[in-house]
Amino acid sequence: MHHDDMDRVRAQEKALVFSRFDEQTAFRIGSAIRERGLTENWPIMAEVRLWDRPLFFAALPGSTASNVDWIRRKFNVVKMFHRSTYGLVLEERSPDRQFKVGTGLPITDYVLAGGGFPIRVEGAGVVGAVVVSGLPERQDHAVVVEALCGELGVAYGDMALED
Template identity: 30%
Template structure:
């Protein structure tokens, strides 16, 4: 029982952090140049650390940036597509969806696992007012680390 309570406490802390992250992913602008900058910053971080990841930035329905480092495969691209579908469907980060599912047993069984990935790494990009304008997705690491890399790129972009 203690392990379950410790795990729940960890999930609650993670959920709180993810909520804060999603507030940070509100952008003042989201032009093509912003999308490319976000992707480029995520790629630079991955290359500096020798990480095997695929990165995609969507601007609405348009693919604005995609890169993959050594050690990735088409499977990472498939995971990205499934994570993006989840975020677009639920309008929350894919990590928030996964954590909420684990905490509350949210029944997401109606989501076809072939089409939707209940795994972190895709964050919604919003502008003031809350409208979803795009996504930044990372695939290749454990899902919490995919999410963290995406958020690090957002913070770097916002810092200029």
């Protein structure tokens, strides 16, 4: 576990906020993730979606049907908590990837796994999520953050998790 990650993730969640967000924004973010994945030969799936509908979806070579389910469950977690899924992983420290029994969140629909990040809009709050699946969870998270930084004009070096 990277001990500085929790503070850095909180800073990411605070800093990566949109003044507005629309279909074109979603497409640019998704396209950036897809291009990076193709360049790196990553077997990933990426989705950018608002609560009511998907705006971007891409499946790269090597991704599988199981990635669809990981994305769905990570998205549900962002929708429930309005937080990045990796941030929750760090806080919950759950070895079996499940939320505590008392939350009533079944593993079939909610999973503690990094790679989901809230789309936060000034004045509106969290309106959706960007989700990546297919790499180790810390890397899934980093891929999303890098794309959000690129779209928002935030220096990724200032936001990146420490090596």
